[in-house]
Amino acid sequence: MRQMQSHNLWLVAPAALMVGIFFLYPLCFSLYSAVTLDGGGFTLTHLYKAFDLYSKDMLFTIFIVFVSVSILASLSVTIAALITLSPFRSLVGLLAFLYRLPLFIPFIVTAQMMRTFLAKNGLMNNAFIESGLLTPMETISFLGWGGIIITFVWKQMAFSTLLISGAMAALDDSQIQAARNLGASRFRVLVQIILPQITASIGIAMVLSTVTIMSVLSVPLMIGTGTPTMMTADMAFRVNSYGDYHVANALGLVSYCICGGLAYFYLRQNLKDKGAIS
Amino acid sequence: MIATQKQYYFSGISIYSVRFSFWLQSLFILLLALAMFGPIVNLLIWTVTESWYFPNSLPSQWGFKYWLQVFNPYSDVSGSLLTSLLIAILTVVVCLLVSVPAGYALSKNSMPFRVFWMLLFLIPQAFPNLTVYMNIARLFYDFGLNGTLLGVVLVHSVHGLMFSIWISVAAFSSTDPMLERASRNLGAGPIYTFFHIVLPQAAPGLVASCIFVFLESLDEFTGTFFVGSPNINTLPLLLYTASMEGNYQIASITALILLVPSILFMVIIHKFMKPEMLSKLGK
Secondary structure, X not given: OHHHXXXXXXXXXXXXXXXXXXXXXXXXXXXXXXXXXXXOOEOOHHHHHHHHHHHHHHHHHHHHXXXXXXXXXXXXXXXXXXXXXXXXXXXXXXXXXXXHHHHHOOHHHHHHHXXXXXXXXXXXXXXXXXXXXXXOOOOOOOOOHHHHHHHHHHHHHHHHHHHHHHHHHOOOHHHHHHHHHOOOOHHHHHHHHHHHHOHHHHHHHHHHHHHHHHHOOHHHHHHOOOOOOOHHHHHHHHHHHHXXXXXXXXXXXXXXXXXHHHHHHHHHHHHHHHHHHO | OHHHHHHHHHOOOOHHHHHHHHHHHXXXXXXXXXXXXXXXXXXXXXXXXXXXXXXXXXXXXXXXXXXXXXXXXXXXXXXXXXXXXXXXXXXXXXHHHHHHHHHHHHHOOOOOOHHHHHHHHHHHHHOOOHHHHHHHHHHHHHHOXXXXXXXXXXHHHHHHHHHHHHHHHHHHHOOOHHHHHHHHHOOOXXXXXXXXXXHHHHHHHHHHHHHHHHHHHHHOOHHHHHHOXXXXXXXXXXXXXXXXXXXXXXXXXXXXXXXXXXXXXXXHHHHOOOHHHHOOOOX
C-alpha cells in the first residue's frame, strides 16, 4: 500500500512542478521584488512610490471592483431566484438561455463589442436617438468607468449566475415546498429559506469575480480613457515603458492584499467543504 | 413543478397579480435580451460596415470589403489564426500529458494530502495573475524563452491546468473501480488496465477538459501580451492592436473568428454545463 502511495505522488509531481515553477515561483518573486532593493536590502520605497503615483488608481480600482461585484451579486441572485421560483416555465427556459450567452465569449471580444457599442455614436446611443429618447447632441460616451463596469458585469454575470443557480438547484426542494404550503410568499422563501443556505456560494462567486476583474488587462486598456485607470493597466505601463519591475510588483502586492482577504475566505470555505467530504 | 403551479393558482391570490408578475418578468427578460444581444449585434454590423460616421444611426455603406482584406493570404489574420490554433493544440497536449496521471492519482481517496494537491491546482485561479505573468516574462527573458512558441504554450498550460486537472479528477472518480480490479485479477498489468479499462471510461470527461483548455488558450490575452510579444502574434493580440488603431472592421471580424469556436463548443458541451453538474465538480 505504501509503495502504491509513492507511485501516486510521482503521478502528481509533473503537474505540481509546473504550478510550482511557473506560478508559485514568480508569485513569490513578485512579493520579494516589491520590498527589496536591486542590491538586496529590505525597503519600502517601492511601495511608497506606488502609493505616491497611483493612489488615485488604487481607489478607482477598488471602486470599480466594489460597484461591479455589487451589481453582479444582485443581478445574479435575481436571475437565479427567478429560475428557481418562477411559476412561468416558458420564461425560465428563455432566461436560462439568455444568461449563459456570454459564458464562453472571451474578455477581449467583449471589450471590442463594448468599445463600439457604448461609444458616443455606438449602437446603444443610436437606438436611443431613433426611439426618440435622446437627441444626437445629448448622447454621452460610456467609455470610461461606466463602460468598464458594464463590460465586467456583462461578461461575469453568466459565470456567477451559473454558480449561484447551481447552489439553489442543489437545495432540498421539500423545504421550499413546505414554506410555500405554510403560506410564505415567493419573495419570503427567497430571503428566509434560500439565501441563508447559499451565502457561501454567493461569496465564492464574488471572490472569483473580484480576482477576474483584478487580472483582466484588455478591458481597462480598451474601454478606459487613460486617467484614472485600473491598477492592471498601470502595472503593464510601468513594465513596458520603464522596465520598472519594483514599482509594478509593489502595485501587484497591493492588488494581492485587496484580493487576499477575499481569497482567504474562498480557500477556507473550500477546505471546509472538501474536508467534510473526503 | 406542476404542483407548484396549481398551488399558485389555488392559493387565493387574484389572477391580476399573477398576470402582473408575468408581465414584470417578461419585461425583465426583454431588457436582459436587449442588453445581451445589443453588443453582439453591434459587432456583427461592424463586420459588414464599410463606412459609419456620426450622426448616421446605421452604417452609410455596407459591404464585404474588409472580409476580403482579412482572408487575403498575405494578411496578418491568417498567420495569427494558425499561430493561435497551433498554440492552443500544443497547450491541450501539454495539459493532457500532465493532468491525466495527476487526475488519475487524485481520484483515489487513498492519495495522501489529497486536499492539499487539489488546492495547489486552484491557486492559479485564486490570485490575480497579471503580476505573475509580468514576472514570468522577466524570468523567461533570462532563459531566452520570451517571444517563443514554447514560452507562450507553457504560460497557457499553467493557466489551463486548473480546468484540466479538476475535470479529469471528476472524470476518473466516476469510473467503476470494480472493473479495474477485475482486470487486474484476470492477469492484466497496471498499464494495460489503465489504457484499456480506465481511460475509455474517463474519455468523455477528458474531452470536456480539453475543450476548456483549448478555449482558454485561444482566448488568452494577458499572458501572451507579456510573454509572446512582439514575435508571437495570436488572434487576441491582433484584435487588440487593430482596435487600438481604430481599425474597428478588422477588429470586429477577428472577434467574430474568435467567437466561432466558443459558440460551437458551447453548443457541444451544453449538456455538461448544467448548473447542477457544476455544483458536483471537485467532489
